[in-house]
Amino acid sequence: MSIDSAPQPVAVRNGYEEKLHQHWEDKQSDDINLLLGATDGLYHHHYAVGDYNHHILDAAGDDRERLILREMHRMETDQVSLVTGALAGLGPNARVMDGGSGRGGTAFLVHEQLGCRVDGMNFCAHHNRFARDLAARRQCADKVFFHDGNMVETPFADETFDAVYTNETTMYVNLREAFTEFARVLRPGGRFVLVTWCRNDAETQSSAAVSAIDEHYVCHIHARSAYLRELLHAGMVPSQVTDLTEEAIPYWELRSHSRLRTGVEEPFLDAYRKNHLNYLVIAAEKSRDA
Numbered sequence: 001m002s003i004d005s006a007p008q009p010v011a012v013r014n015g016y017e018e019k020l021h022q023h024w025e026d027k028q029s030d031d032i033n034l035l036l037g038a039t040d041g042l043y044h045h046h047y048a049v050g051d052y053n054h055h056i057l058d059a060a061g062d063d064r065e066r067l068i069l070r071e072m073h074r075m076e077t078d079q080v081s082l083v084t085g086a087l088a089g090l091g092p093n094a095r096v097m098d099g100g101s102g103r104g105g106t107a108f109l110v111h112e113q114l115g116c117r118v119d120g121m122n123f124c125a126h127h128n129r130f131a132r133d134l135a136a137r138r139q140c141a142d143k144v145f146f147h148d149g150n151m152v153e154t155p156f157a158d159e160t161f162d163a164v165y166t167n168e169t170t171m172y173v174n175l176r177e178a179f180t181e182f183a184r185v186l187r188p189g190g191r192f193v194l195v196t197w198c199r200n201d202a203e204t205q206s207s208a209a210v211s212a213i214d215e216h217y218v219c220h221i222h223a224r225s226a227y228l229r230e231l232l233h234a235g236m237v238p239s240q241v242t243d244l245t246e247e248a249i250p251y252w253e254l255r256s257h258s259r260l261r262t263g264v265e266e267p268f269l270d271a272y273r274k275n276h277l278n279y280l281v282i283a284a285e286k287s288r289d290a
Contacts, residue, residue, distance in 0.1 A: 005265030011150035014268045018142055018170060023218040024124040025092050026127045032260045033103065036073040041134055043103035046168040046195070048075035049247035049279065052254045075251055079195075080109045083165050086193040086240065086283045090114045093233070094162040097121060097185060099151035099178070104131030104144070110165070111144045118144045119161075119174045121151040155184045165193040171219040173225055179234035188288040192236050197248070200278045209271035216264045224278055226261070240283035245272055248279035 012021045027033075037043030052075060056067035081154075083106060090096065092115035098107045101120025111118045122128055128146040135141040149155060152173050153164075164182045182192050201211050201223035208220055231238055249272050256265040271277035 009051070011153055013150065013153070017123070017150070020122055020218050025126060027125050031228050032112060032258075032262065033261070036069055036076065037103070037105065039070070039073065040077075041138065042073075042105040042108060042133075043130070044073075044076040044079075044105040045102035046076060046079060046106070047197075048072070048077065048079040048251040049244045050075060050269050051250045057257060064257075065259050068254060069260070072251070072255060072258070074252075077109070079107070080106050082133070082195050082244075082281050083167055083193055084110055084113045086281065087114060087163055087165065087191065090116050092162060093114060094180060095119070095160065097154070097156070097161045097164045097182075099166040099182065100128070100172065101131065101146060102169075104134055104146060106165075106167045107131070107144050107146075108134070108138060108140065111140055116143075116162075119156070120146040121145070121149055121154055122146060123148065123150050127269070152181050154181060158184055159187045159190075160185045161190060162187060163191045163193065165195075168197065169193050170194055170196050170227075171217070171221050175222055175230040176233060177237065179230050183234040183236055183286050184236055186236075186286040188286055190286045191283060192231075192286070193283045194227070195279075195281050196222075196227070197277055197279050198222050198227060200275055203274075204276050207237075207271055207274075207276040209267040209274070210277055212267040213264060213271065213277075216262070221277070224280070227280070227282060231282070235287045235289075236284040237287055238282055238284045240281065242281040244279045244281065245275065245277070248272055 012018050052071050059067050085141045094116035096116050096118050098120040101107050101122045107118040128148055131146040135144045199221050214221055252265050252268045
């Protein structure tokens, strides 16, 4: 039986991953994800860049909340263009891995916009069950797969993929371990695209706001310099680095007005405004000599 049809074991390997796995398994009814995605079946676990329609804040009561949630969802869906734009040129014969695929929002859009096959890796079993059901309903279960497993220790053979991407998931992994694995499964010349928030270590070595975000999400936000260093160590050469820190602020301003705000909005706003946290898009190619 191939890995495409056989369920894979959940790969929780240490105390931190056990804590993180439990964090996600406990979030099976998180309204801020589930309510936003209910309109079109695209459920996201990432945030957004760009401005919002400020006029919606003039609405009152339930109408105001409905408009805020609709606008947040639009922004999160539009954010996926950061990934698809960096993967432009891939076609229906390409195979792509989504590292930390959540409930599948990015994977479905990558497939729909580029036509390629997408394999999501995620160690949250209820996310994968949810995403597989959506793939069947969206009639793409033969092209978009969700595997139970650890994205830093995948079951795939060497040089399986034309591209790998991570959409706001690298704050949950050891970068050296993850990038080494991504380089292993990438074909020579293949592209890795990551969207992430990271600590601006050119500005500060510690930040109370960044620490508060870490605690809230059971993550460890990496230093900006670590991304470029570890990409090069893994034999992947950056070709694009885009800083969207200023553009990341409006989303959190809007979310702070929602009834579904969780308390992490102020740390994000504080960290972005002080330039202690950066929002980056990085594209890199696996060296053909690696």
